[in-house]
Amino acid sequence: MGVIDLFCNTSSLCLDRPKLSPSCCSLRRSRMTFMTPPAASAATPVKEDDQQECGSSLSGDSFIRPHLRKLAPYQPILPFEVLSTRLGRKPEDIVKLDANENPYGPPPEVFEALGSMRFPYIYPDPESRRLRAALAEDSGLESDYILAGCGADELIDLIMRCVLEPGDKIVDCPPTFTMYEFDAGVNAAVVIKVPRKSDFSLDVKRIVEVVEQEKPKCIFLTSPNNPDGSIIDDEALLQILNLPILVVLDEAYIEFSGLKSRMRWVKKFENLIVLRTFSKRAGIFFYLSKS
Numbered sequence: 001m002g003v004i005d006l007f008c009n010t011s012s013l014c015l016d017r018p019k020l021s022p023s024c025c026s027l028r029r030s031r032m033t034f035m036t037p038p039a040a041s042a043a044t045p046v047k048e049d050d051q052q053e054c055g056s057s058l059s060g061d062s063f064i065r066p067h068l069r070k071l072a073p074y075q076p077i078l079p080f081e082v083l084s085t086r087l088g089r090k091p092e093d094i095v096k097l098d099a100n101e102n103p104y105g106p107p108p109e110v111f112e113a114l115g116s117m118r119f120p121y122i123y124p125d126p127e128s129r130r131l132r133a134a135l136a137e138d139s140g141l142e143s144d145y146i147l148a149g150c151g152a153d154e155l156i157d158l159i160m161r162c163v164l165e166p167g168d169k170i171v172d173c174p175p176t177f178t179m180y181e182f183d184a185g186v187n188a189a190v191v192i193k194v195p196r197k198s199d200f201s202l203d204v205k206r207i208v209e210v211v212e213q214e215k216p217k218c219i220f221l222t223s224p225n226n227p228d229g230s231i232i233d234d235e236a237l238l239q240i241l242n243l244p245i246l247v248v249l250d251e252a253y254i255e256f257s258g259l260k261s262r263m264r265w266v267k268k269f270e271n272l273i274v275l276r277t278f279s280k281r282a283g284i285f286f287y288l289s290k291s
């Protein structure tokens with residue numbers, strides 16, 4: 001059985017082979033494994049220049065779920081190697097500003113900790129017990145309420161997979177982080193857009209109407225919002241939390257606001273999920289707070 005491992009960021013996952021004939025394809029965290037049919041390459045001579053026929057005249061694409069075939073491709077960021085070749089500059093001479101990354105890299109303690117991991121060859125704890133205990137201590141929210149994911153992007157997708165049936169509706173409030181709309185498409189959900197007002201505040205009145213009329217399952221709210229940094233005030237949030245809808249409050253940039261996270265509100269509101277991420281907190285914010 002042939003196995004190809006691709007390590008990739010789920011947000012920039014892109015299948016780009018003209019004819020794909022997997023017998024099995026699984027995605028676990030950010031590691032993707034394709035298993036090809038048993039010893040096909042050993043037993044049968046393979047014409048390399050030719051695209052292989054699978055079964056009758058089925059194309060690889062025909063195995064992909066129809067709604068995914070219609071999706072507009074996500075535009076992933078370009079890695080240093082590609083940028084470097086395109087720009088004719090060394091990676092060290094490029095400062096990327098398109099993905100809110102920390103251009104300085106991690107502090108030396110991170111390399112030391114990674115280099116001294118005790119069992120790097122064993123799968124890590126699937127329940128992230130030590131991390132969740134540390135986060136519980138840091139946040140004052142018991143670890144039973146905390147789920148660790150491979151980035152907020154993975155959690156957004158997991159929430160949708162757990163909550164949405166194909167055809168269910170979500171509310172999105174653009175301009176905002178585009179991953180909610182993209183993942184909704186992947187999960188065959190319908191996106192109802194309630195655009196923000198000209199000052200980027202939420203149009204709460206319209207959200208209430210849409211929830212009553214369209215009965216969406218969940219709403220994605222971002223505070224501080226990406227791209228403008230606007231904050232959702234308590235009054236607006238409480239009004240939305242009182243609706244019969246799952247509220248996913250994305251606080252990826254909360255550290256930059258100087259405001260307190262609403263993480264602990266989850267104990268009071270059964271319909272609230274709060275997202276936070278190390279990619280901002282321990283990335284560029286770490287440097288800003290130290291400088």
Ligand SMILES: Cc1ncc(COP(=O)(O)O)c(C=O)c1O
Nearest residue numbers: 151152153177226250252277279
């Ligand atoms: C609002 C917002 N939420 C979530 C994310 C994704 O975070 P992560 O890096 O943890 O996947 C981003 C990334 O830019 C973001 O802007």
